[in-house]
Amino acid sequence: xxxxxxxxxxxxxxxxxxxxxxxxxxxxxxxxxxxxxxxxxxxxxxxxxxxxxxxxxxxxxxxxxxxxxxxxxxxxxxxxxxxxxxxxxxxxxxxxxxxxxxxxxxxxxxxxxxxxx
Numbered sequence: 001x002x003x004x005x006x007x008x009x010x011x012x013x014x015x016x017x018x019x020x021x022x023x024x025x026x027x028x029x030x031x032x033x034x035x036x037x038x039x040x041x042x043x044x045x046x047x048x049x050x051x052x053x054x055x056x057x058x059x060x061x062x063x064x065x066x067x068x069x070x071x072x073x074x075x076x077x078x079x080x081x082x083x084x085x086x087x088x089x090x091x092x093x094x095x096x097x098x099x100x101x102x103x104x105x106x107x108x109x110x111x112x113x114x115x116x117x
Contacts, residue, residue, distance in 0.1 A: 044092040044102055045110060046080045052100040052112045053078075067094035 044052075053063050053074075064071040067090045077083055077091065092102065103111040 043088055046078050048102060048110055048112050050078045052095045055114055056098045056100060067091045
């Protein structure tokens with residue numbers, strides 16, 4: 001049996017408290033990223049997601065793997081369902097890493113283009 005410097009129950013409570021504090025820091029970092037995207041850019045919409053995915057030649061499964069989300073999540077986004085902002089940010093970041101630039105709506109409509117190589 002493992003030796004604890006305190007009771008197992010107390011050790012577990014300390015461990016749980018530490019994990020919650022680390023989780024809070026991680027979620028705070030994601031929220032900061034999402035808020036910065038909103039301030040300086042915009043949130044990708046469903047049509048932009050599909051256009052970007054097709055332009056890069058990625059399938060739903062490949063994009064889901066890059067963004068670390070379920071393939072069903074990609075399908076739901078492209079169907080126009082509302083998702084959490086951090087999920088959309090993760091998908092958008094994966095597409096940007098694949099070489100896509102998102103164009104904000106500036107009178108001519110929102111769009112995408114491939115980055116110059």
